[in-house]
Amino acid sequence: MKPTRAAQHSAEVRARIIEAAGEVFAECGFGGAGVHEIARRAGVNKAMLYYHVGDKAALFGETVTANLGRIHAAVAAAVAAHTAPRERLKAIPRAFVATVREHPYLPQLMLREIAAGGPNLPAAALAEMAEVMRLTAATLDDGARRRAFRRVDPFVTHLMFVGALMFMANALRLKGRFANMLPIPAAAAGGLESLSDTMIAIVLDGIAVKKA
Amino acid sequence: MKPTRAAQHSAEVRARIIEAAGEVFAECGFGGAGVHEIARRAGVNKAMLYYHVGDKAALFGETVTANLGRIHAAVAAAVAAHTAPRERLKAIPRAFVATVREHPYLPQLMLREIAAGGPNLPAAALAEMAEVMRLTAATLDDGARRRAFRRVDPFVTHLMFVGALMFMANALRLKGRFANMLPIPAAAAGGLESLSDTMIAIVLDGIAVKKA
DNA sequence: CGATGGTTTAACTGACTGGTTAGTTTAGGA
């Protein structure tokens, strides 16, 4: 009812802070990140972090929850946009990749969060994760009902997709340093999109030759 | 030529330090880890870290390289122990899992290292990684020659296996907090071994039903 | 015995950390 100019500005500052926190936490980890640097990148005084958001842990929690929300929204839209099981399943990693393209620090942040074991993860963040997993499960179930998919464990499948994608997104940054010791892999040249598409193709049709 | 008692003791202290460093880096990340805590767990004075190994970055590099070496050795042994392509490929994630069972902090450490982008990774560590990837590639190539496997990108396949495994190993620690919001997944009850076996089965035979 | 050199220790330093607070500026309604 009252989107006064002040309130708008306040929300914008808060958003800037959370975005900056995402970058810094992704680059340095929770322990390595400094609130001073977060304030610097957000272009605000350090005390404003505490005024608008809270202490370092709150900053972290807000950041992670916001990013999980983005992923959830993207995956939900992708699933809704397709009906054919195969295309629908393919769309899930693509939604991840598209979100990552907009927020390049996201995979780093997520990997760090998972590695940390989530001591600073609010329940809301867990709920977002569970929602996304449910979307994968529903897609797999729908595909199985329509005789397009075999019945596979949705929990394992989802973890595999997400884990592999997040890992790949981060591993890509090491590509340059591998140049001397490995033949440059074809699929890596196209970036994360290419890796993702190659992966989903392998998982859909399997590695083993089809038995007669 | 001179495994004097003193030199032996020195090597043992060094090993204790590197083991302790692995634990602490895994739990807290590079930035969050304190050299004081590493020394405490190793049961040595803080200054001994600098005497036997070096500064914090050196400690980290040595730790990561040592653990990658363990994985490399385990995977190499697993590949050598099997000849049938399917069994050989299955053995690779199992080797990972077995190594993780002996060193529970390993997946955490690896995930954090990948997330960090490896600024403290010595070339030796990269070389170990490349060697392991080559083992996967060789297994896939052998399987394809023997008409047991389709030709798939070995780079993507390897990253997918390793990424998914490391991610799952870490995600398992969140299992308890998901209990209220998700039906407890069957495969998760058996721990990482079960998840790994389920995953490899999915990837080998694919999600899609086989076309006639 | 005493000298030697690798090993270990406690004490210390200066830089930096997350977090607070007293006080100032700005916007908006009466």
Added chain:
DNA sequence: TCCTAAACTAACCAGTCAGTTAAACCATCG
């Protein structure tokens, strides 16, 4: 125009950090 509350700042605090140093320990060997 004045007043109030929100937004903001600079300075500061107490504690922690990685890293150093000088002195002491101790096994070995002449």
